[in-house]
Amino acid sequence: MTAHAWRSNPARRPLPSRSVAPLRSVEGRDAASPATATVLLRPEVLRTISVGVARAGDDETGGPFFGTVQRTWDGDRYCFVAALLGTLPPGSAVAGGPGSVGLGARGDGERAASALRWLRETTGLELLHCGDWHRHPFGSPQPSGGDQRTAREMWELTASALWLTAIAVDDVASEQNAGAEGNAVTLSRRQRLEQEVRFYQECGPRGLVPVRVRIDAETSPKLPPLPWYVLDPARFAAECRLLLAGCFRPALQPLLPGARPAVILRLERDGGDPLTVETGLRHPYEEPLVRDARGHRIRLRTPWSPERFIVDLLGEAE
Numbered sequence: 001m002t003a004h005a006w007r008s009n010p011a012r013r014p015l016p017s018r019s020v021a022p023l024r025s026v027e028g029r030d031a032a033s034p035a036t037a038t039v040l041l042r043p044e045v046l047r048t049i050s051v052g053v054a055r056a057g058d059d060e061t062g063g064p065f066f067g068t069v070q071r072t073w074d075g076d077r078y079c080f081v082a083a084l085l086g087t088l089p090p091g092s093a094v095a096g097g098p099g100s101v102g103l104g105a106r107g108d109g110e111r112a113a114s115a116l117r118w119l120r121e122t123t124g125l126e127l128l129h130c131g132d133w134h135r136h137p138f139g140s141p142q143p144s145g146g147d148q149r150t151a152r153e154m155w156e157l158t159a160s161a162l163w164l165t166a167i168a169v170d171d172v173a174s175e176q177n178a179g180a181e182g183n184a185v186t187l188s189r190r191q192r193l194e195q196e197v198r199f200y201q202e203c204g205p206r207g208l209v210p211v212r213v214r215i216d217a218e219t220s221p222k223l224p225p226l227p228w229y230v231l232d233p234a235r236f237a238a239e240c241r242l243l244l245a246g247c248f249r250p251a252l253q254p255l256l257p258g259a260r261p262a263v264i265l266r267l268e269r270d271g272g273d274p275l276t277v278e279t280g281l282r283h284p285y286e287e288p289l290v291r292d293a294r295g296h297r298i299r300l301r302t303p304w305s306p307e308r309f310i311v312d313l314l315g316e317a318e
């Protein structure tokens with residue numbers, strides 16, 4: 001078993017809470033002994049963790065939990081219900097090695113912050129960064145000393161009413177059979193992937209305590225998929241760089257509440273009216289819609305293809 005350290009990263013901070021009142025202030029809570037939670041987990045979150053773990057090879061990896069936290073009366077006292085509604089597929093900025101992973105540093109932190117902001121904007125939910133998950137590639141699903149320290153640090157910093165840590169472990173069992181008959185040799189190999197994710201809550205002096213978890217596809221709200229500029233920041237940087245070189249100043253336009261989730265870029269330019277470009281969440285695999293300053297759609301003369309960039313369309317919109 002590999003010695004495991006969940007590297008405590010001094011750059012790590014919980015993602016900022018909305019400027020309107022957070023669910024609960026850090027000062028107002030009983031930091032010594034928070035009530036334990038029941039965790040409701042959206043199946044999409046589990047799938048994202050599962051794919052992230054399967055792609056990580058022998059390395060650690062991880063991501064944030066975005067969710068809501070509510071109190072519920074159990075007839076005797078209040079306890080928490082934490083609904084984990086979203087996470088982020090591990091990006092290239094997640095610094096994972098065989099024995100540690102650093103989350104939230106530099107590009108990874110910005111990506112997580114923009115994901116949380118976009119999800120709040122489009123859903124209207126008071127989503128919080130209320131925990132993290134990470135993988136132990138060769139270890140046990142028990143929290144290490146480093147995990148305990150990181151959870152304690154995050155619990156002291158977060159505005160969420162609780163802090164959850166989830167640890168994913170996985171194993172591949174393979175079975176191989178060989179046989180020979182006449183002039184034929186047969187070989188069959190079966191592989192089975194076993195994954196397990198254990199959930200813990202930071203509980204002050206008691207450290208990380210196991211919490212009950214339930215997969216919930218019925219009562220917890222389903223979040224829309226994340227937009228391309230969050231999932232593919234390199235493409236977004238390339239689009240913006242090309243637009244600036246073409247004398248367009250791009251800015252993300254906030255979405256109206258309840259509007260169809262899309263990524264709308266407002267493009268200011270010298271000596272011309274601003275344009276807007278609406279891209280789908282899967283850009284560049286959907287055709288962008290270009291509109292003039294009055295909101296009228298500008299039809300393009302040439303067909304869109306994923307090899308093209310937004311700036312290529314704008315020559316046609318003059």
Ligand SMILES: [Zn+2]
Nearest residue numbers: 005006144147
């Ligand atoms: Zn760990």
